[in-house]
Amino acid sequence: MSKKIAVIVGSLRKESYNRKIAEEMIRLSEGKLEMEIVEIADLPLYTEDLDQEPPAAWTTFREQIKGADGLLIISPEYNRTIPGALKNAVDVGSRPYGSSVWPGKPGAVVTSSISSLGGLAANHHIRQAFVFVDVPLMQQPEAYIGNSAEIFTEDGRTLKEDTAKFLTSFIDSFQQWVEKF
Numbered sequence: 001m002s003k004k005i006a007v008i009v010g011s012l013r014k015e016s017y018n019r020k021i022a023e024e025m026i027r028l029s030e031g032k033l034e035m036e037i038v039e040i041a042d043l044p045l046y047t048e049d050l051d052q053e054p055p056a057a058w059t060t061f062r063e064q065i066k067g068a069d070g071l072l073i074i075s076p077e078y079n080r081t082i083p084g085a086l087k088n089a090v091d092v093g094s095r096p097y098g099s100s101v102w103p104g105k106p107g108a109v110v111t112s113s114i115s116s117l118g119g120l121a122a123n124h125h126i127r128q129a130f131v132f133v134d135v136p137l138m139q140q141p142e143a144y145i146g147n148s149a150e151i152f153t154e155d156g157r158t159l160k161e162d163t164a165k166f167l168t169s170f171i172d173s174f175q176q177w178v179e180k181f
């Protein structure tokens, strides 16, 4: 049976390239991994005060992560680091203390940017954020997708061949990584 993967997109933008990459990776992973986007846009900013009576959006998110066998993070870089919405999701999942939903879930990170740098700084900051919550992230291959406005076909619907090929091999490695756990 395919492993269930929670896909978290670090951009909340309607026309987000990262979301489009996520949707394409879901399509490319059919028959290999059961990937589904877990939404983070409606998660209130984390504070322990609110956790006395957790907002419904937090509870839903925590349950979705708990039910997943693995995690795929697909994110832009904001000011050379991790977007706030994504970091908030990490924090929400990590509490209440002792009930974190993250530990031991195998994960992988893809970053993309409209520049040629491919979100390299964010990619490594995302990795750092997942160290303390004990998520083993795949080391290789790494995925820094540059020039994200130019990687889709004319109609904007699908990825051009070279990026699709690279991400397919990334998915194959990720499938092997997830199977190890």
Ligand SMILES: Cc1cc2nc3c(=O)[nH]c(=O)nc-3n(C[C@H](O)[C@H](O)[C@H](O)COP(=O)(O)O)c2cc1C
Pocket (backbone or CB within 6 Å): 011, 012, 013, 015, 016, 017, 018, 019, 076, 077, 078, 079, 080, 081, 112, 113, 114, 115, 117, 118, 119, 148
């Ligand atoms: C607040 C903000 C900060 C950004 N900082 C960076 C950055 O540090 N490095 C970078 O390559 N692109 C940066 N960008 C540009 C993003 O790469 C670009 O907006 C990209 O399309 C965002 O991903 P999305 O299409 O999935 O929303 C930034 C964009 C925003 C809105």
